[in-house]
Amino acid sequence: MCGGNECFTFQKIWKSQVSQAMATIIAIYSVASFIERWGAVACFADTDVNGVILDRTSLFPPIDKTEGLSWGDSSDEEFLPEIVMKRLVFNGSKIAALRERVGNGLYLDRPSRFEAVSALIWGASIAATKETDETVDYHVAMSVVDLRKKLNPPLPQQCIGNICQVTTAKCSMEKSTDYNELAQKIRESIRKVDDESVRKFHEDGKWLDFVKKLGEEYGKKSKVRMFKFSSWCRFPFYEADFGWGKPIWVTTAMEQENGAIFLDSSDGQGIEAWVALPKEDMTQLEQNPDILEFASFS
Secondary structure (H helix, E strand, C coil): CEECCEECCCCCCCCCHHHHHHHHHHHHHHHHHHHHHHHHHHCCCCCCCCCCECCCCCCCCCCCCCCCCCCCCCCCHHHCCCEEEEEEEECHHHHHHHHHHHCCCCCCCCCCHHHHHHHHHHHHHHHHHHHHCCCCCEEEEEEEEECCCCCCCCCCCCECCCCEEEEEEEEECCCCCCHHHHHHHHHHHHHCCCHHHHHHHCCCCHHHHHHHHHHHHCCCCCCEEEEEEEECCCCHHHHCCCCCCCCCECCCCCCCCCEEEEEECCCCCCEEEEEEEEHHHHHHHHCCHHHHHHCEEC
16 A cells, blocks of 8 residues: 555465455455554544454354365465466446446346456456366356444444455356356345354354365366455545555555455546456456456556
8 A cells, every 4th residue: 555655565375265365355454444543543633542342252153173174285386377467447437337238137237336347357257267278167256245234233343353254156167158147146145144144154163164165166176266356445545644645546465366356446436456367367368358348457
């Protein structure tokens, strides 16, 4: 995050695919809140630092069922694909047009910014895989949902920790990349997360059972291609002010393999998507006409 003459970079590398996707939103939510409050304290605008809540064990009790947890064979590192990361910039007017385009279909009327951009990138990724890897049977879009507003009553925004849940949407390789349908699948997966489902999901180790199942499906030799979405949009990074002005640009140094990290543009209307894909898939993505219509690369 850059503002004035200062620059802050936050990067964390996670080997576990699910942990990586979760960490990007867990850590960054806490970091964003911390930086905003830090700036306020530095400017003597707010010196109350006692409202942070760390203990949520009543809702998410610790469990000890990690036996057999596996993420596939990762010993042959030389066979892993070369990952390339690119920045896709969607300005506000292009997002408005994309929402109209994605919303023109049988499944979903008016997608959100996140749903529209996610559907476009996921669809382009699926199309790229069809050209580069014939062994893939189906695709999974993984999204990380912040649970603070999903619970009843809602949790205070000052809560810090793993207050999130992974959702998945699936698409068969045989199906065409209908962006309207993909957006609807993403919306459905997120809307399933509510107070009742969350409380049941975290009973008796069901959450870890879900993670284990993902680990079994998502191995290096698996026929499943997973794409991870993490949205950092609407986080208060651009509000942080340490006395030399607010940031002029917020970005990330984190690479999320087979995934995308969304950040707001400085005007709050656009989205910058940092997309990481195998080199061959990225080459296909850069030539995708729908991507080129709505986004610019940098």
